[in-house]
Amino acid sequence: QTLTSRLRELGTDKVEITQRPDGLCCPLHSVVPSPVVNGYRNKSTFSVNRGPDGNPKTVGLYVGTGRGQNIVCVRANHLENIPEKHKQVAQCYEEFLQQSPLDPCLLFHQGGHWRELIVRTNSSGHTMAIITFHPQDLSQEELCTQKALLKDFFTCGPGAVCNLTSLYFQESIMTRSSHQQSPYQLLYGEPYIFEEVLGLKFRISPDAFFQINTAGAEVLYQTVGKLSRADKNTVLLDVCCGTGAIGLSLAHQASKVVGIEVVEQAVEDARWNAAFNGISNCEFHSGKAETVLPQFLMSREDDQLLVAVVNPSRAGLHYRVVRAIRNCEAIRTLIYVSCKPEGEATRNFLEFCCPSDSGKKLVGEPFAPLLAVPVDMFPQTIHCELVMLFTR
Structure with a gap:
């Protein structure tokens, strides 16, 4: 109209x-209906920020408004459109952050390192996780240490339950970076997932x-x-x-x-x-x-x-x-x-x-x-x- x-x-x-x-x-x-109504998302993006309890290492989705200055990061466990595998990876990433000595990067100019998590899955259950990291002034040696810790956590630590097909790491100084701006680094597994x-x-x-x-x-x-x-x-x-x-x-x-x-x-x-x-x-x-x-x-x-x-x-x-x-x-x-x-x-x-x-x-x-x-x-x-x- x-x-x-x-x-x-x-x-x-x-x-x-x-x-x-x-x-x-x-x-x-x-409206032409979707054949699937629950857990249908094949890609989810999770932020890292303060939860309702004040925990700055909460992995989830934003609730609230900038105008109301009441934004918090809430775990996605209750959402019906997000598959259980995505929620599991997000929960494990939060567990990893809790044991990491490095802070999350809430605002670029205030320091911190750990940023968002993207999870992609296909109908066969293959799972790709992509973790964004702000390097700030870390040396290459320090960066290698963090990548090794992340890989160990998801391959032979508590995160191994996720059974990841691919684990990617991206060093980014912006909210969103393309592969050309900040290459995706494959830490573990296959470079791609496939869908039919x-x-x-x-x-x-x-x-x-x-x-x-x-x-x-x-x-x-x-x-x-x-x-x-x-x-x-x-x-x-x-x-x-x-x-x-x-x-x-x-x-x-x-x-x-x-x-x-x-x-x-x-x-x-x-x-x-x-x-x-x-x-x-x-x-x-x-x-x-x-x-x-x-x-x-x-x-x-x-x-x-x-x-x-x-x-x-x-x-x-x-x-x-x-x-x-x-x-x-x-x-x-x-x-x-x-x-x-x-x-x-x-x-x-x-x-x-x-x-x-x-x-x-x-x-x-x-x-x-x-x-x-x-x-x-x-x-x-x-x-x-x-x-x-x-x-x-």
Whole structure:
């Protein structure tokens, strides 16, 4: 309804958008349910901070607000969407911190070292743990000591009960660092875990994006496949492709798939995934979508129709990506997958659908919303993944 009113304000001349009797700009399907509702998360991020009892080495999730100055870190034991294995690793990490002489790093400028824990699992029970550490002014020798202690704890100490497949360590002086900024160091085990989706095997690196709900992802990709109407006469663009899951799962429908992703490790995973699964009509490009996509569209020599699937983060698509898609006449179908449609995604929707605007360099024919399908990727929460189909 918000999108419809905003489109009306922009003065769109497409009657089918603004004159529907239900006040919506396109039909809205009922929510497609997730096949799994409990313990479905395949990735959890745990913070280290003060608990309700004042213990600064509590491993859990934040409760409270910055404005209210009442933020505390609460153990995740009661949460139904987090698997027991994730809770076990978090509990063991807290036990390790209690015996460590080093302080947690609550605020960078106040010192301390131990930071967040990320746990990734697959449906076979394989478990990857990634621990972030602020080195401050520790020497390489001191850092090696801490890594050895951490490895010993999880391989032959109390943490061995977690039966980790992989243990990674990242020295980071920022809240979030990529592998390029601060390499993930494998302390123990296998460099990757693997997951199966729609009969395809996917390799997952420490920082690669993979949908949080594997069973739900199968439903999501099937939904995208139906809406895309990709066939052997179309090229599928998979923008913000992560490890290539959407493109690879739809490769059998299209003549070719072109994936674009900023995380280099994820692109390496996507290429491995294509080769391992015997899929030869996919290519993946590493770099920012706002740089790679316009270059790709300008350098095209064939006249095949394109179907674009975009699955950006909550920050939405960069304006140059929107402009490139909007101004490419060969793209007649656009599928936008959003985990936060009420945020920056709405700005993108308006940019795709607004009347031509030479001042903003949006000169291509506007898209029109055709269908909206919510998929419940996040049971036990108020959030939903929204799949929007646009055509022109």
